[in-house]
Each structure stands twice: as structure tokens, then as C-alpha cells.
Amino acid sequence: QSVLTQPPSVSAAPGQKVTISCSGSxxxxxxxxxxxxxxLPGTAPKLLIYENNKRPSGIPDRFSGSKxxxxxxxxxTGLQTGDEADYYCGTxxxxxxxxxxxxxxxxxxL
Amino acid sequence: EVxxxxxxxxLVQPGGSLRLSCAASGFTFNSYVISWVRQAPGKGxxxxxxxxxxxxxxxxxxxxxxxxxxxxxxxxxxxxxQMNSLRVDDxxxxxxxxxxxxxxxxxxxxxxxxxxxVSS
Numbered sequence: 001q002s003v004l005t006q007p008p009s010v011s012a013a014p015g016q017k018v019t020i021s022c023s024g025s026x027x028x029x030x031x032x033x034x035x036x037x038x039x040l041p042g043t044a045p046k047l048l049i050y051e052n053n054k055r056p057s058g059i060p061d062r063f064s065g066s067k068x069x070x071x072x073x074x075x076x077t078g079l080q081t082g083d084e085a086d087y088y089c090g091t092x093x094x095x096x097x098x099x100x101x102x103x104x105x106x107x108x109x110l
Numbered sequence: 111e112v113x114x115x116x117x118x119x120x121l122v123q124p125g126g127s128l129r130l131s132c133a134a135s136g137f138t139f140n141s142y143v144i145s146w147v148r149q150a151p152g153k154g155x156x157x158x159x160x161x162x163x164x165x166x167x168x169x170x171x172x173x174x175x176x177x178x179x180x181x182x183x184x185x186x187x188x189x190x191x192q193m194n195s196l197r198v199d200d201x202x203x204x205x206x207x208x209x210x211x212x213x214x215x216x217x218x219x220x221x222x223x224x225x226x227x228v229s230s
Contacts, residue, residue, distance in 0.1 A: 035216035050216035097169050099157030
């Protein structure tokens with residue numbers, strides 16, 4: 001069971017928008033930055049969002065992040081079939097003195 | 111190019127040992143926190159351990175504490191994970207993941223991973 005809670009799956013049609021939630025507690029999301037990762041089938045995870053809402057160079061602005069209290073959200077607009085992947089939220093947990101991830105959300109672009 | 115490349119995975123019997131390596135290039139290795147993150151087949155990501163740039167601070171997930179040891183050789187730009195008393199549930203792809211100069215997360219660079227299979 002993961003420390004951070006994500007929905008197992010989400011789906012939407014091409015061109016539409018989807019959001020993925022990530023819920024935690026004061027010891028992790030509430031007091032630390034959240035990052036988001038995209039894992040395409042058979043590949044290593046890739047950083048999509050860091051410090052709650054910042055995009056690394058090369059990540060399109062279709063991807064956005066936000067945080068409120070002990071929850072965070074990843075938004076993806078203009079969905080493409082190439083966005084089909086597993087998405088993970090992650091942060092540091094101060095009480096555990098360790099990194100924590102959500103269980104992952106599988107995005108299907110119908 | 112900034113990259114990390116893992117090696118050392120393989121098949122080992124329960125109770126056995128294995129040492130993983132992660133060779134880094136393209137950045138000032140001794141300035142960055144580096145972690146090991148694993149992914150069991152068909153499962154999600156699990157953070158395993160981290161080490162600060164100087165090697166002076168290490169942390170472990172409860173699931174591996176006392177069995178795994180993380181270390182680094184900054185003269186060789188290489189990270190290690192010594193895994194002892196391996197269990198079947200340690201079977202996973204092990205990724206090396208680069209953090210920042212100050213914090214463990216975010217993980218901005220990942221290797222391709224190395225597969226560890228614990229089975230009799």
C-alpha cells in the first residue's frame with residue numbers, strides 16, 4: 001500500500017483534458033514539494049513536473065501541476081495517444097525520512 | 111549528456127547477495143544526492159535508499175533497512191547498492207535516480223534499470 005494515494009486509472013478521448021489526483025499527509029505533500037513522473041511502457045520514469053508546478057526543459061505546457069494542502073494534481077490537456085502511460089506522484093516524507101510515491105495511475109487515451 | 115547507467119543485476123537465490131552499480135557522467139557527481147528506486151514486475155515505484163553527495167548521510171526504506179547498504183565512490187563517479195539476505199519480494203527492476211544538490215527529490219535523471227530476480 002502506497003503512502004500517497006492516486007486513482008488506479010483515468011481515461012479520456014484525444015484532444016480532451018484529464019486530471020490525476022495525489023493525496024498525502026502533512027508529513028509528505030503538506031510540507032514538501034511534489035513531483036510527477038511519466039513512465040511509458042517498458043521504459044524508465046521521466047520527470048514531468050517538479051516543485052509542484054514547474055516543468056523541466058522540453059516538457060510541453062500541456063502538462064501542468066498544482067498543490068493545495070496535502071493534495072496535488074497533474075493536468076494534461078490536448079491529450080494524444082502518445083500520452084498513454086503510467087503517471088506517478090512523488091515527494092519526500094519527513095516522518096519516514098524517505099522518498100514516497102503514489103501507486104501510479106494508468107492513463108488511457110480512448 | 112547527463113546520464114546514469116546501472117549494472118550488476120541478475121538471478122540470485124533467496125538469502126544470497128548482489129551488488130549493483132550506477133555509473134554517472136555529464137554532471138558533477140559528488141554534488142548530488144542519488145537514490146535507488148525499484149519497481150517489482152507489474153507494480154509501482156518504490157524508493158529504496160539515498161545518499162548525499164559527500165556520502166555522509168544515508169537513508170533506507172524500512173523494507174530494506176539492515177539488509178541493503180548504499181555507498182558511493184566519488185573518484186569513480188559510481189554509486190553502489192550492496193544487497194544482502196535477499197528475499198523473493200526484492201525481485202524488481204532497480205533504477206538509479208539523480209536528485210538535486212540539496213534534496214533527494216525530484217528525480218530528474220533516471221537510468222534504464224537493472225533487473226534483480228530472487229528465486230530458487
